[in-house]
Amino acid sequence: xxxxxxxxxxxxxxxxxxxxxxxxxxxxxxxxxxxxxxxxxxxxxxxxxxxxxxxxxxxxxxxxxxxxxxxxxxxxxxxxxxxxxxxxxxxxxxxxxxxxxxxxxxxxxxxxxxxxxxxxxxxxxxxxxxxxxxxxxxxxxxxxxxxxxxxxxxxxxxxxxxxxxxxxxxxxxxxxxxxxxxxxxxxxxxxxxxxxxxxxxxxxxxxxxx
Numbered sequence: 001x002x003x004x005x006x007x008x009x010x011x012x013x014x015x016x017x018x019x020x021x022x023x024x025x026x027x028x029x030x031x032x033x034x035x036x037x038x039x040x041x042x043x044x045x046x047x048x049x050x051x052x053x054x055x056x057x058x059x060x061x062x063x064x065x066x067x068x069x070x071x072x073x074x075x076x077x078x079x080x081x082x083x084x085x086x087x088x089x090x091x092x093x094x095x096x097x098x099x100x101x102x103x104x105x106x107x108x109x110x111x112x113x114x115x116x117x118x119x120x121x122x123x124x125x126x127x128x129x130x131x132x133x134x135x136x137x138x139x140x141x142x143x144x145x146x147x148x149x150x151x152x153x154x155x156x157x158x159x160x161x162x163x164x165x166x167x168x169x170x171x172x173x174x175x176x177x178x179x180x181x182x183x184x185x186x187x188x189x190x191x192x193x194x195x196x197x198x199x200x201x202x203x204x205x206x207x208x209x210x
Contacts, residue, residue: 061166061208066107069122069168072207073200080176080196082118083109096121096140102129117144117153119160120200121171133169137162141171152178155186159193163201165208172197 074081087108093099098106103123110119125133144157160173175193182189 061168062210064208066105066122066124069204069207070107070109070120072203073120073172076199076203077174077176077196081120081174082111082116082176083120083174085110085112092121097136098123098133102126102133102136115150117148117150117156117173118175119171119173122204123169125167125169127167130164130167130169134162134164137169137171141173144173151186152182152189155189156193159190159197161194161197161201163204165205168204168208170201170204172200174200 087095087110089100089106092106092108095108103125105124106122108119108121111117121137123133123137141157141160141162144160145154148154148157155178156173156175159175160171163170163172175189175196178189178192181192
C-alpha cells in the first residue's frame with residue numbers, strides 16, 4: 001500500500017510538472033506571437049510611412065495631359081495668350097532639334113503671323129532625356145535672342161524662360177500685347193513679359209501638382 005501510495009504521489013507530481021511546463025510554453029508562445037504581431041504591425045506602419053515619403057519625395061509632379069497644361073495657362077493669360085498654330089513632330093525637330101526619341105509627348109505652339117514671336121513649348125521628356133531637351137531649348141532660346149529682327153521680339157526673347165518640373169521641360173516666350181508698356185522702353189517690355197511668363201509657369205506648376 002505504501003509503495004502504491006508513493007507511486008500515485010509520483011504520478012500526480014509528474015502530471016503537475018508537465019501541466020506547469022505546458023502553461024509556460026503557452027505563455028512563451030503567446031508572448032512570442034504578441035511580439036511578432038507587434039513587429040509586423042510596426043513594420044507595416046514603417047512601410048506605410050516609407051511609401052508616403054517616397055511618394056512625396058519622388059513623385060511631386062503628376063502625369064498631366066498637354067491639353068490640361070495649355071488650359072491652365074490660357075485660363076490665366078486669356079486673350080494675352082497669342083500662340084495659335086500647333087507644331088507637329090517634324091516642325092519641332094526642325095525648329096528646336098528635339099526629336100521623337102527624346103519625348104513621350106509634347107505641346108508646341110507659336111503665332112501664325114511672323115510679326116509675332118510668342119511661343120510655348122512643353123515637352124514630356126523620356127527617362128534620361130530631360131537634360132538633352134533642356135539643352136535643345138536653351139540653344140533655341142539663344143538663337144532667338146541673337147537673331148530677332150523686331151525690337152519687340154528682342155525684348156520678349158530676353159524675357160523668355162525655361163523651367164523643368166520632373167520630366168516636363170517648359171519653354172515660355174509669352175507677353176501678348178505689349179503696346180501699353182512699349183513707350184517706357186525695352187526694359188519695361190522685358191519686365192512685363194517676365195511677369196506674364198511667370199504667370200504661365202506658375203499655372204503649369206499648379207496643374208502638375210494638383
